[in-house]
Amino acid sequence: MPDTFVQRVPLGQTLLIDADDTLWENNIYFERAIVSFISLLNHHAYSPDEIRHHLNACERETIRQRGYGLKSFRQSLVNCFEQLSPEPVSQQTHEQISSFADAIATQEIELLPGVADTLSTLTTRHRIILVTKGDDWEQRDKLERSGLKPYFHEIEVLPEKHSEAYLTLRDRHCCEAASTWMIGNSPKSDVNPALEAGLNAIFIPHDNTWMLEHEELLPPPSSQAFLQLPAFPHLAHYF
Known part of the structure; x- marks a missing residue:
């Protein structure tokens, strides 16, 4: 315009x-975290675009409940992984998912x-x-x-x-x-x-x-x- x-x-x-x-800059760091998250999920039934679409839905719901911020983003990743993963999510995987959000928190x-x-x-x-x-x-x-x-x-x-x-x-x-x-x-x-x-x-x-x-x-x-x-x-x- x-x-x-x-x-x-x-x-x-x-x-x-x-x-x-x-x-x-802000969103580029979240995008990098999401790329790492999708790679970790390594889902054979869903494409990366389908996973991202599901993550968007998780984010909308988490924001509605908890507001914006890294805690909300971290929870959205966990929720998405739990909903799409064919296997139970281990403590190690939870920690790895959290590390994606933690990297954003320490970004210069x-x-x-x-x-x-x-x-x-x-x-x-x-x-x-x-x-x-x-x-x-x-x-x-x-x-x-x-x-x-x-x-x-x-x-x-x-x-x-x-x-x-x-x-x-x-x-x-x-x-x-x-x-x-x-x-x-x-x-x-x-x-x-x-x-x-x-x-x-x-x-x-x-x-x-x-x-x-x-x-x-x-x-x-x-x-x-x-x-x-x-x-x-x-x-x-x-x-």
Whole structure:
């Protein structure tokens, strides 16, 4: 979808910025873990695509019960293995499955290109609030390790990102809808619900966005602004 404007907006906007796969790499590590998991399962009755489809269903159910985060992901792997494995799952296999999630927990934070410099510029012009979802401790730990925390005026870790959550967040931080922008890589969690809540939105696609975050982009209402940018540093051209 093309840019809707090309001139820089006034100073003093509120920028709500997503974290995973917007500021730093995240889903690529989960994808690597899933490849290892499918190899471990080595199922002869199901193709890798069929296993992945079943794992997606397990993840949806686990998230519904336990929320997002590595504990939920680990449980989804275990559930999927137990449901598809023709043999009982041994303690050793459980430990091996857990190691896939543990490897993600110790992964160094890899910032996406230009993120630190861009945030350094934006934080002098606008109010910046980190708005992510997941396990509160995990997300705050990643932010701390990223070195980006000083650029944010506020931090919000939500259990889910839907229109009601954005409305609550708007009220809690006294955001003016017309000057508030949600920025992220997920149509499902960042763009569409923010537009539904009356905010502006900026979509920055990522090649490895989690498939459970895929969703068709909604057309923005005429009273709201929408912008699609190829990379995070382009924000400095508009803000």
